[in-house]
Amino acid sequence: MTTRYTIALGTAALVGIIIAGCTSSTSFSPAPPPSGNPGPPPGATSYKQIELLSRPAVKEAFEAFASHDATNRSEPYADPTLKSQIKSFALNFRSNATASTLQAVLYPNVMKVDLSQNTTTASYLGYETGGATGSKFGGRGLDDDVIDISLGALFGNTLSALGLIPDDHKEAPCLTTDNVAYDKSNTQTFPYVQAPL
């Protein structure tokens, strides 16, 4: 973990934001079909989804490889396998409270971005943590250390440091960082991602 992602102990207000976020993440209300849309022209090609990606390293770390194809063909809020596997995988290492909290934070599997924030800095899981990862904008920056953020939640003390749950004292320090840093040079001009090697 770099200092950027060192998460200060949450204030009561911060904890409130996070808990509210977790609660809301546990259910969803299907919206009615789109209205006011003329729809596709007759004979338009209908495409069937074969791949899905939102938050990094959720499907890949928590879900068995054999289930990935089902997740890839699903809506991220109606996934037949991912939600239960987030918890069951985490239970291999952590307490029930920690596993349940991870499940509530990470499912539905969508990347949250707060476009109302007047900032030029993205920060992975920044919305869900009230800005504790660097910015309330959330989203994901090119140099965000998403692996260390994820490992810190799964194997470290991030959830208890945020005040979400008591520490279960089951941290695995050797699994809390992969010790590789971002060494790629993004441009400050569109399209931002570094030119190919």
Added chain:
Amino acid sequence: MRLLRSVMPVAAVFLLAFSVSLFSFRAARGSDHQDSPTVVSNPLADVTDVFAIPDPHDASRVALVMNVRPLIPTGMTAGIALDPNVLYQFKIANAGVASGTFTENSVIQLTADTSGTGQKITLYGPAKPNEVGTKNTTVAKTGSFNFGKVSTLGHGQIKVFVGPRRDPFFFDLAQFFKIIPDRNYANQPSPPPATATSFRFATASQPIVLNGVNYGTAGSNGCAIARPHDLLAPYNLISIVVEMPKSMLAPPGGKPGVIGLWATTATPDGQAE
């Protein structure tokens, strides 16, 4: 951990990286590189990462990035472009995400007219989708542009780019696969037992401090002491980047707020093509 050090010297890591580039990229998957047999069989439909970043010079604009086609070796990007059989989509929920409603109500879609880097790419949306769900048709066209060129569409408001870039993802993937062998495509369908219980730490004296709590050192915890390595470092991919005013992603009649974002690829028959 001593055993690990003896079987996983740095040289072996380089050999692994080399073998990945030689043997059809079967041995590596990163954030989402090579995550199912379907996308392994068509890497042009394999989404590796999604990013959402504000324009660093203009907080009123947001750029969405979808990376595909993992593990193009250094210097080998020539001729690789989008698959004309694939619909590439950003899907966005923008009404009620903060209160738990995640149904997509805006989409940004791209298709290519032909194979190869001479292709023209069409951008559709952002607009309300024709269908909610995993079967989709294209919405109204916004404009077309050439592969590999930064272009402007939508009355100057939307900037687009599709072309080769360096893979921005970074991860000691080789070690991850030793810790969780199931996640490696090349280990299917019968993954071997784990051969590591630790990521690699460069020195035994490296402190492990998490959120202000001191957990001792790599050595005192019995972590693997070896040189960590970003397996993705020498690889390129194809980036799809769309930047627009945040207001284009606002709910109907509302201001830009909290959105839920994901990326998908789709084909006419739901197969890899």
